[in-house]
Amino acid sequence: MRWENLTGEGEHGRAAEAALFGADAVVTRTFDTPEFRGITFHEVRARSVLNRVPGASRMPFEWTVNPYRGCTHACVYCFARKTHSYLDLDTGIGFDSQIVVKVNAPEVLRRQLASRRWQGDHVAMGTNVDCYQRAEGRYRLMPGIISALTEHANPFSILTKGTLILRDLELLVRAAEVTDIGISVSVGFLDTELWRTVEPGTPAPERRLDVVRALGEHGIGCGVLMAPVIPFLSDHPDRLRATVRAIAAAGATSVTPLVLHLRPGAREWFMAWLGQHHPHLVRRYERLYAEGAYAPKWYQRRITRQVHELAEEFGIGPTHPGLARRIRPVQPAEPPAPAEPTQLTLL
Numbered sequence: 001m002r003w004e005n006l007t008g009e010g011e012h013g014r015a016a017e018a019a020l021f022g023a024d025a026v027v028t029r030t031f032d033t034p035e036f037r038g039i040t041f042h043e044v045r046a047r048s049v050l051n052r053v054p055g056a057s058r059m060p061f062e063w064t065v066n067p068y069r070g071c072t073h074a075c076v077y078c079f080a081r082k083t084h085s086y087l088d089l090d091t092g093i094g095f096d097s098q099i100v101v102k103v104n105a106p107e108v109l110r111r112q113l114a115s116r117r118w119q120g121d122h123v124a125m126g127t128n129v130d131c132y133q134r135a136e137g138r139y140r141l142m143p144g145i146i147s148a149l150t151e152h153a154n155p156f157s158i159l160t161k162g163t164l165i166l167r168d169l170e171l172l173v174r175a176a177e178v179t180d181i182g183i184s185v186s187v188g189f190l191d192t193e194l195w196r197t198v199e200p201g202t203p204a205p206e207r208r209l210d211v212v213r214a215l216g217e218h219g220i221g222c223g224v225l226m227a228p229v230i231p232f233l234s235d236h237p238d239r240l241r242a243t244v245r246a247i248a249a250a251g252a253t254s255v256t257p258l259v260l261h262l263r264p265g266a267r268e269w270f271m272a273w274l275g276q277h278h279p280h281l282v283r284r285y286e287r288l289y290a291e292g293a294y295a296p297k298w299y300q301r302r303i304t305r306q307v308h309e310l311a312e313e314f315g316i317g318p319t320h321p322g323l324a325r326r327i328r329p330v331q332p333a334e335p336p337a338p339a340e341p342t343q344l345t346l347l
Contacts, residue, residue, distance in 0.1 A: 051063065109149075113151075123156040143168055190246055232285075
């Protein structure tokens with residue numbers, strides 16, 4: 001790994017930092033800690049945290065904030081694995097255990113939101129790696145980030161597999177009073193054995209559905225990104241039915257299925273996992289994904305149709321192509337005075 005000389009001292013240090021982190025970060029320290037055995041944290045001080053999404057990505061949002069790079073959720077299919085190669089880090093174990101932390105993310109975001117050039121666009125979080133992964137329990141970056149967005153009545157959305165989001169429940173309720181927010185939880189399946197091997201660092205699917213339920217009870221509607229639907233492992237009609245039924249029972253406002261995609265970096269890691277745990281499926285995957293990172297359109301349409309029909313059967317609202325659904329908080333008996341900032345449209 002090219003981690004030597006990342007001191008920020010002199011031209012060589014600055015050049016090395018730029019090679020690893022881009023021009024917008026300075027490495028401050030790298031260390032291991034006993035309570036996170038096997039995990040190495042690389043703390044950096046970012047110069048910018050608002051990231052513009054390339055138009056070619058066709059994402060339903062234009063700006064993101066990612067306080068972390070790498071993720072201890074260790075999902076074997078994670079599409080973001082490739083980004084670790086840009087840091088000269090391994091996209092397998094390295095992605096799961098070498099976590100880059102932008103320790104000054106809240107204050108940098110607050111400064112950027114106050115800039116005259118900022119137009120108050122929607123900000124998406126959790127779209128690259130999970131902002132509520134285990135590291136957030138140590139660094140507590142999200143309370144400051146949410147507070148900064150709330151202070152500027154800036155619309156935002158969060159996608160997560162982490163139950164730690166409930167720690168910030170009061171902040172989310174407060175944000176929903178002044179701006180549009182969207183919360184989505186990712187639950188692709190319920191199978192315990194599959195979860196333990198394919199998403200070993202995440203809370204159990206049932207615990208994630210408890211998050212959906214708790215948010216709803218506090219007036220924050222929560223959608224579910226049913227992702228990924230894993231071919232030949234979680235796509236049987238009975239399994240799809242059980243998952244959608246549980247999502248409906250948790251009070252989700254919407255359910256959006258997303259079939260597994262295998263981009264470079266993730267593909268190699270997933271196929272190695274498949275060969276170890278389900279070797280009889282390797283050839284079937286090679287055929288299904290022969291044309292690239294995405295399953296064939298006919299397969300994606302079939303899964304989408306099945307989930308849509310089940311959602312209608314179980315009384316879930318219309319599904320949405322985006323990662324989060326516009327929500328409004330439940331109004332108390334005596335609603336507070338209207339907030340001064342102008343309301344912005346999220347979706």
